[in-house]
Amino acid sequence: MSATAARDIAPAPISAHERPSPLTRSRVRAAWAFVAPTLFVLALIAGWPLARTIWFSLTDANLNNLSDYAFIGFENYLVHDNGEWLGLLVDPEWWRSVWNTVWFTLVSVSIETVLGIVVALMLNAAFPGRGIMRAIILIPWAIPTVVSAKMWNWMLHDQFGVINDMLLRLGLIASPIIWTANPDTALWAVVMVDVWKATPFMALLILAALQMLPQDIYEAARVDGIHPVRVFFRVTLPLIRPALLVAVIFRALDALRVFDLIYVLTANSRDTMSMSAYARQQLVDFQEVGFGSAASTLIFLIIALLVVITIVVGRVRLSEDAQ
Amino acid sequence: MADVALKGVQKSFGSTKVIHGVDLEIRDGEFVVFVGPSGCGKSTLLRLIAGLEGITAGELCIDCERVNDLPPAKRGIAMVFQSYALYPHMNVYDNMAFGLELAKASKAEIDRRVRETARLLQIDALLDRKPRQLSGGQRQRVAIGRAIVREPKVFLFDEPLSNLDAALRVQTRIEIAKLHSDMKATMIYVTHDQVEAMTLADRIVVLNAGRIEQVGTPLELYHHPANLFVARFIGSPQMNLIQAEVTQTSPEGVQVRLPNGSTVITAVTSECIQRGESVTLGIRPDHVTVGRTGIVTGRIVLVEELGENHLLYTDTDDGTRLTARAPGDAKYEIGDAISLEFSGKFCHLFKSSGEALAPSQI
Numbered sequence: 215m216s217a218t219a220a221r222d223i224a225p226a227p228i229s230a231h232e233r234p235s236p237l238t239r240s241r242v243r244a245a246w247a248f249v250a251p252t253l254f255v256l257a258l259i260a261g262w263p264l265a266r267t268i269w270f271s272l273t274d275a276n277l278n279n280l281s282d283y284a285f286i287g288f289e290n291y292l293v294h295d296n297g298e299w300l301g302l303l304v305d306p307e308w309w310r311s312v313w314n315t316v317w318f319t320l321v322s323v324s325i326e327t328v329l330g331i332v333v334a335l336m337l338n339a340a341f342p343g344r345g346i347m348r349a350i351i352l353i354p355w356a357i358p359t360v361v362s363a364k365m366w367n368w369m370l371h372d373q374f375g376v377i378n379d380m381l382l383r384l385g386l387i388a389s390p391i392i393w394t395a396n397p398d399t400a401l402w403a404v405v406m407v408d409v410w411k412a413t414p415f416m417a418l419l420i421l422a423a424l425q426m427l428p429q430d431i432y433e434a435a436r437v438d439g440i441h442p443v444r445v446f447f448r449v450t451l452p453l454i455r456p457a458l459l460v461a462v463i464f465r466a467l468d469a470l471r472v473f474d475l476i477y478v479l480t481a482n483s484r485d486t487m488s489m490s491a492y493a494r495q496q497l498v499d500f501q502e503v504g505f506g507s508a509a510s511t512l513i514f515l516i517i518a519l520l521v522v523i524t525i526v527v528g529r530v531r532l533s534e535d536a537q
Numbered sequence: 538m539a540d541v542a543l544k545g546v547q548k549s550f551g552s553t554k555v556i557h558g559v560d561l562e563i564r565d566g567e568f569v570v571f572v573g574p575s576g577c578g579k580s581t582l583l584r585l586i587a588g589l590e591g592i593t594a595g596e597l598c599i600d601c602e603r604v605n606d607l608p609p610a611k612r613g614i615a616m617v618f619q620s621y622a623l624y625p626h627m628n629v630y631d632n633m634a635f636g637l638e639l640a641k642a643s644k645a646e647i648d649r650r651v652r653e654t655a656r657l658l659q660i661d662a663l664l665d666r667k668p669r670q671l672s673g674g675q676r677q678r679v680a681i682g683r684a685i686v687r688e689p690k691v692f693l694f695d696e697p698l699s700n701l702d703a704a705l706r707v708q709t710r711i712e713i714a715k716l717h718s719d720m721k722a723t724m725i726y727v728t729h730d731q732v733e734a735m736t737l738a739d740r741i742v743v744l745n746a747g748r749i750e751q752v753g754t755p756l757e758l759y760h761h762p763a764n765l766f767v768a769r770f771i772g773s774p775q776m777n778l779i780q781a782e783v784t785q786t787s788p789e790g791v792q793v794r795l796p797n798g799s800t801v802i803t804a805v806t807s808e809c810i811q812r813g814e815s816v817t818l819g820i821r822p823d824h825v826t827v828g829r830t831g832i833v834t835g836r837i838v839l840v841e842e843l844g845e846n847h848l849l850y851t852d853t854d855d856g857t858r859l860t861a862r863a864p865g866d867a868k869y870e871i872g873d874a875i876s877l878e879f880s881g882k883f884c885h886l887f888k889s890s891g892e893a894l895a896p897s898q899i
Contacts, residue, residue, distance in 0.1 A: 430622035433589055438636030438687065439610020448635070452626045 270507035277501035290508035311492040319469035330416025355414040363478035397485040423457030539600030539690035546595035557747045572734040573744035615684035619696040623668040630664040694726040765891040781818045796855040803884040805894040819885035825861035831876030
């Protein structure tokens with residue numbers, strides 16, 4: 215999105231031999247004057263911590279004494295020592311947390327996208343009480359994650375949880391399930407709570423896109439007798455795809471950074487540990503600032519890579535449409 | 538191709554009644570234009586025929602079949618929308634073919650129909666373009682093409698030209714007229730532009746506040762408006778209207794006295810009018826001429842120079858606004874004193890109820 219905006223406000227390209235007119239130069243100056251405060255703040259709150267993290271990842275810093283550290287190059291990432299490879303890149307715990315995070319992101323964002331579309335389509339239809347419904351549906355999103363995670367923690371509790379109670383009464387399970395501790399169900403439990411929480415956000419973004427759609431084409435489709443399901447797949451879905459892509463990127467970024475939900479629901483369980491939880495464990499629990507910073511840097515690179523891929527793929531497909 | 542019949546058709550939105558019982562017979566192959574001011578219900582009436590809105594009461598028949606409860610797709614109609622309603626992400630070909638894909642037509646048949654229609658409308662070079670790469674006129678052609686490929690019994694046009702610029706509007710108007718004469722299809726066309734109505738229609742339906750004011754050929758409406766509303770609505774510039782009083786009735790006509798005291802004998806039947814009754818006299822600007830010893834005198838307040846002739850807007854001495862059409866070579870200026878005259882045989886008389894008096898038979 216920001217790339218598009220930048221392209222829109224950028225002055226027309228000027229050929230080398232042509233001097234920009236005084237008007238163009240004053241507009242460029244004004245543009246820089248407006249952008250400079252943002253750049254400054256960004257450099258301060260994003261650039262500096264990022265640079266520091268990357269720097270620490272190349273050191274053996276420890277939380278005990280942050281002023282005393284030595285530059286060790288890429289040893290936190292990978293080092294050959296006494297005939298075996300050590301470092302983050304060969305740590306199975308790390309790769310397990312990467313896999314957990316990617317799996318969690320793929321599954322939860324997919325479910326949220328499908329459910330979000332369904333909910334948005336429902337809210338887009340005219341029915342009495344629609345305004346109230348729109349407000350109600352946002353409640354899960356409005357609750358702080360820690361609170362909703364704690365709430366679900368109780369609902370999923372193996373002895374006192376309402377979910378086990380209901381399933382037992384319905385006869386669907388024979389004995390209570392330890393949802394958040396059982397390796398088979400723990401990550402699914404996390405996905406379920408995330409879906410519960412984030413679907414309203416998806417639905418809201420998609421609803422906004424749906425409401426931008428021209429109504430006349432739907433009347434044209436009705437006159438032409440095209441089946442509503444076909445209209446959805448051939449007309450609605452292609453038209454909301456750009457907005458859908460933005461929503462998916464937003465959610466995927468959130469999901470890739472997931473920490474609080476998993477931390478509250480399943481503590482430091484290895485079965486559900488995410489990349490962020492891994493980095494936090496190294497940084498805080500083990501006080502390995504250098505190693506934790508290396509993990510954080512890798513998280514940054516992985517997320518950046520995935521976003522770039524998504525945007526490039528999205529733009530290629532969008533520009534196909536434009537032809 | 539089919540005829541369309543409306544019998545006592547009514548439409549309410551909640552408790553608001555917008556169509557108050559419309560009776561209308563549209564013959565097979567006829568070009569009928571619904572015309573009226575904004576909010577008169579003309580678009581609603583068209584949407585009722587299309588099936589985009591449900592009919593509250595009454596009966597709608599297309600091709601002698603009652604279609605009240607049929608969905609739009611089963612009524613054998615095709616509609617062209619004011620906003621074109623093209624699918625923005627599909628190219629011209631797909632826009633035209635999309636509605637056919639379910640209509641039990643084979644791929645080859647669809648292809649043939651789309652290309653043939655595109656040739657007819659001269660958009661065959663644009664088939665790969667997206668709507669946003671087209672001009673307004675081209676989009677309108679695609680929208681019309683999309684209607685044609687469906688080979689409907691009845692074409693419905695909802696203000697199809699109102700988003701085009703003036704020159705293109707005239708050109709497209711001519712093309713629609715030609716299309717109608719080539720296809721011999723039944724067409725129902727909604728517009729608020731009386732010039733479009735006059736030039737395109739076999740018959741015009743003038744609507745006002747959900748009721749039909751008059752149905753007739755363009756010239757019937759122009760020469761014999763049934764009431765004040767139609768008289769005001771049809772014709773540009775508007776018909777001049779002067780308050781008058783009946784002073785004498787005779788088989789030849791009705792004599793009325795104008796506010797300034799002069800009298801005119803109008804060629805209308807005196808059967809349902811009495812002396813002393815107050816009436817409205819209507820005279821078209823084309824029939825008002827500048828004379829030496831005119832019926833009314835006044836001062837020019839505005840001159841519109843159109844080239845081939847001038848429109849003179851005049852305030853008469855008694856305060857009535859009169860418009861006259863004068864030759865384009867005449868020199869007039871604002872503030873000039875002027876004397877206007879007109880012949881009684883071109884005058885219309887409207888009773889205080891708004892109803893027009895029929896022309897006398899002489």
